[in-house]
Amino acid sequence: MNEKKQHFDVAVIGSGPGGYPAAIKAAQNGKSVALIEAKDAGGTCLNRGCIPSKTLIASAEVLHKIQEAEQFGIVVGSVEFDYSKMVDRKDSVVTKIRTSLEGLLASNKITMLRGFGKLTSPRTIKIMGKDNIEITADKIIIATGSEPRNIPAFPFDYKKIHDSTSLLELRTLPKRLAIVGGGVIGCEFASLYAILGVEVTILEMMPRIIPMEAESVSTALAKAFQKKGIRIETNAVVEGIDTSGKGVKVKLAGGKTVEADIALVAVGRKLNTSDIGLDKAGIAPLDNGMIPVNDRMETQTPGIYAIGDIASKWWLAHVATHQGLVAANNATGHPMRMNYNAVPSVIFTSPEVATVGMSLEQALEKRYRATVGAFPFQALGKSQAALQTDGFAQIVLDKTTGQVLGAQVVGHEASTLIAEMAIVIANELTVECITETIHAHPTIAEAWMEAAFVGEDAPLHWPPKRQNK
Numbered sequence: 001m002n003e004k005k006q007h008f009d010v011a012v013i014g015s016g017p018g019g020y021p022a023a024i025k026a027a028q029n030g031k032s033v034a035l036i037e038a039k040d041a042g043g044t045c046l047n048r049g050c051i052p053s054k055t056l057i058a059s060a061e062v063l064h065k066i067q068e069a070e071q072f073g074i075v076v077g078s079v080e081f082d083y084s085k086m087v088d089r090k091d092s093v094v095t096k097i098r099t100s101l102e103g104l105l106a107s108n109k110i111t112m113l114r115g116f117g118k119l120t121s122p123r124t125i126k127i128m129g130k131d132n133i134e135i136t137a138d139k140i141i142i143a144t145g146s147e148p149r150n151i152p153a154f155p156f157d158y159k160k161i162h163d164s165t166s167l168l169e170l171r172t173l174p175k176r177l178a179i180v181g182g183g184v185i186g187c188e189f190a191s192l193y194a195i196l197g198v199e200v201t202i203l204e205m206m207p208r209i210i211p212m213e214a215e216s217v218s219t220a221l222a223k224a225f226q227k228k229g230i231r232i233e234t235n236a237v238v239e240g241i242d243t244s245g246k247g248v249k250v251k252l253a254g255g256k257t258v259e260a261d262i263a264l265v266a267v268g269r270k271l272n273t274s275d276i277g278l279d280k281a282g283i284a285p286l287d288n289g290m291i292p293v294n295d296r297m298e299t300q301t302p303g304i305y306a307i308g309d310i311a312s313k314w315w316l317a318h319v320a321t322h323q324g325l326v327a328a329n330n331a332t333g334h335p336m337r338m339n340y341n342a343v344p345s346v347i348f349t350s351p352e353v354a355t356v357g358m359s360l361e362q363a364l365e366k367r368y369r370a371t372v373g374a375f376p377f378q379a380l381g382k383s384q385a386a387l388q389t390d391g392f393a394q395i396v397l398d399k400t401t402g403q404v405l406g407a408q409v410v411g412h413e414a415s416t417l418i419a420e421m422a423i424v425i426a427n428e429l430t431v432e433c434i435t436e437t438i439h440a441h442p443t444i445a446e447a448w449m450e451a452a453f454v455g456e457d458a459p460l461h462w463p464p465k466r467q468n469k
């Protein structure tokens with residue numbers, strides 16, 4: 001065994017969208033940095049999550065566009081697709097980005113250590129794997145992320161019962177897919193697979209899909225899904241999956257069963273904090289595995305920081321990145337605090353869903369005199385031109401001050417549109433700031449300006465509210 005001991009100013013465990021930006025920031029701040037990774041650089045987001053799924057979704061969108069071509073006056077013959085080629089493209093996009101990332105890390109003079117990192121004291125980490133080494137570090141940033149949650153009653157067998165990772169690796173499509181969990185992952189795969197012609201059934205135990213979002217948003221997505229032929233069963237608690245036959249038989253509480261060829265189980269994720277030696281570093285995780293941190297992302301052990309899924313309720317790559325920058329700056333003498341007031345969140349379904357700040361329900365719960373200004377895409381010239389008329393944008397505002405508290409958008413380009421509202425909310429701007437900003441015409445971003453006018457009770461391209469409303 002190659003036993004060496006090296007010292008670094010900062011060591012980061014985990015190279016996902018939290019860990020690698022933390023490593024870059026610490027290196028930029030003039031520190032020697034080790035980045036420890038057991039699998040591939042880039043973590044779940046790049047290798048098993050955001051990037052591969054969005055690459056497949058992009059292929060599906062092209063297919064969908066071609067299928068709609070006739071409505072644009074374009075005649076195409078019969079359209080076919082080769083799913084294994086879509087998978088090849090996904091793999092090559094991931095490999096390309098990973099290669100660039102490795103180059104980026106090397107150009108920042110970050111030492112990449114390959115293996116599983118385990119804390120052995122508040123200042124030492126043992127790395128087991130390709131590199132077998134124990135290192136010391138003045139500051140440590142833990143960014144070990146999460147993995148799909150296995151349910152003992154119907155564990156993943158990766159043949160008929162899949163998690164999101166193994167589903168992304170399939171090279172052929174099933175005819176029928178049952179999805180347990182109508183959350184973010186369940187809905188993204190439902191949308192992707194339905195476009196590719198798979199018969200999809202979503203089984204969600206709550207009364208609506210994406211139950212964590214505003215009701216109007218869930219309803220709009222459910223309607224769009226039903227239009228595409230996706231079956232949705234709500235209040236459906238999955239208790240077991242029988243794999244003894246040809247396909248799967250998903251058993252629901254109450255006795256009903258749903259048949260499919262394979263099942264995807266997407267019921268949340270498990271935090272990777274149980275075997276990384278937290279006890280040796282004086283850190284006690286919560287029952288769910290989460291590591292408590294302060295607003296500088298520092299744990300109860302001074303000098304050790306935790307970021308990403310393991311350190312907050314926001315399990316989003318971009319939150320992890322921001323936390324990584326905050327932790328790395330604090331660890332290198334540049335004080336910075338984390339603020340979660342304006343966290344944009346996107347669900348890459350068709351139509352896309354994007355939200356930031358509070359929903360109307362949340363604002364009312366917090367006792368704001370809240371109201372909503374909503375504007376449908378069908379009233380936008382650009383939406384009509386592009387044949388993207390489904391969906392709406394809405395702004396939640398405080399009637400007393402006019403401050404924008406939240407925004408939700410369901411529809412074309414929602415993922416890009418939400419950036420404007422993230423700036424509005426992060427900077428505590430009012431609806432007036434939006435109506436007084438000239439929005440380019442014809443664009444879908446005009447929906448925000450129109451929604452703001454509606455919120456001010458002065459709609460421009462929408463009939464005035466009736467008295468009794």
Ligand code: NAD
Pocket residue numbers: 180181182183184185186188203204205206210211236237238239266267268269315316345346347348
């Ligand atoms: P989730 O928490 O979003 O959804 C899980 C769903 O499963 C919930 O709606 C829950 O009610 C349901 N459920 C749980 N047990 C069930 C049962 N026995 N029967 C039926 N339904 C059941 O979890 P996820 O979709 O697995 O995603 C995991 C995390 O990853 C989330 O925090 C998500 O935000 C994040 N993620 C984000 C993105 C994105 O930002 N685009 C993409 C993928 C994942």
